Amino acid sequence: MSDDATPRTTHILYKFATTMVSGMAGKAVKSVAKAVGEYQFPWREKLTNYRDELSKGVWGYWELGAWKPLAISARRRARIRKEVLLAGGDWEFDPERKEMKTKRKGHKVDRLAAEKRANTARLMEEMPKMLDDYKKRRWEKKMKAEEDAAKKALNE
Template identity: 75%
Template sequence: MAAKAVKSVAKSVGKFQYPWRDKLEKYKGELSKGVWGYWELGAWKPLGMSARERARVRKEVLLAGEDWPYDPERKEMRDKRKGHKCDRIAAEKRANTARLMEQMPKKLAEYRKRKWERKMKEEEDAAKKTMQE
């Protein structure tokens, strides 16, 4: 009789400490089919437990230090950000302008050099022309 009482106390303590184990066993087949539900014979079947109950069981399992394998895989992060296109283009233009302004002194020096060379060539051509006359 005493052994039976100890067994029932241990069972009640076990259930009290880990009530999620029974729920996990009960809904194991359902949880493995999907997070929100599943398609069966062309019809959508929701899970046998509500999302609130599922979340509560998940939280209890994770707090107990157990593994929860029923979460869906995470998608990779989006590269393209949301927002207004004009804002994104304006930022790209500002960055491009800053990059070009860094190159500006070099470009101005090249331009002045080309202009000076053109001027020298025109003066030489004019001098040759006047010599030939």
């Protein structure tokens, strides 16, 4: 018996096999078993029936500011998906996959220490220019203070 047999069909098959014992019944059991084994769910019909609902998303959708779950259950959706894929059909209703986020390996302290060392090396290269600018600002401030003091002395 295949995995596609529903509990109802297997129950009918079991009941039929247990009640009939004659030679005719044996042929009937074989024909019913063959029919159950060859039976496939009409996934094309289901796909056409639920196409609108499946295209709305996997979990549900927003409509007029309210969240609406799908009219088809996740179990049924998965069943139809499985039947379509097993039959070789295309399933276009899955959402596109997002990019994987990769975690950095190692300790944060080690990574920050390396960044700090690189930043310190860059700043040390700029240090002579920074010192010249600092000395120039101090000298200009000192000269301005002396000018202000001289003007103040003249005004008094």
